[in-house]
Amino acid sequence: MRTKSFHALTFLAAMTATTAAHAGIPEGDVFLEIVNNRITTGLISEDGSEITHGVRLFAGDLGVDGPNFGSDPGFMGLPGTFQVGTSVAFNLRAALRKWDGTDFSTIPPETMTVALGPLGPVETPPVDMLVPxxxxxxxxxxxxxxxxxxxxVQTL
Structure with missing residues (x-):
């Protein structure tokens, strides 16, 4: 089985931003497409009618359906983007960051996990390092x- 991989961390950092900090970030899912044999990201509206290519920062709220977790943004590849019989994988590439009112340079003591049904959870590392x-x-x-x-599902 072939596996395509992409790296995801931006959505984790974006979800820790305060409401004011991410008020200008458009909502929608992470759009995945293959360009020059590489998976690239963009933004796709929830109904799939609007796609903005090249977007790398995504908003998502924690606590809408319960404390400290959320499932937005999602990830979407249109039919035909990936071959049936393959898989799409991700890696966490750095520690979780906390918005301090100025930037995301602070690594907090909290961590975030990512899970999908029986898959995971995968936890953000305490320092910058690759986590499969x-x-x-x-x-x-x-x-x-x-x-x-x-x-x-992302859980803080």
Whole structure:
């Protein structure tokens, strides 16, 4: 089985921002596409009608459905983006950062985990280092044509 990998941390940092700090960040899911044999990101509206290429900062609120967790933003690749029979994986590339009113340079004592059903949890490291994530198979359900749309749960 082939595996495509992408690196995800920006969404974790973005979710720790205060409401005022991320008020200008548009909402939607992380759009995944393949450009020159590499997975790139953009922003896709929840209904899939609008795509903005090249976006790398995404908003998501914790605490909407329960304390300290959320499942937005999700990740979405349109049908045909990924081949059926492959998987898409992620890695955490650095420690969680906390917005201090000026920047995200502070590493807090708290950590964040990422899980999707039985996959994970994967926890942010206490220092900047690579932490392998998990792989999510591309759907082989009839009619899905390789669509890939998931909302992992992030817990602080």
């Amino acid at each position: 994530g998990f792989s999510i198979p591309v759907s082989s359900d009839p009619g899905s044509e390789g669509e890939w749309h998931h909302h992992p």
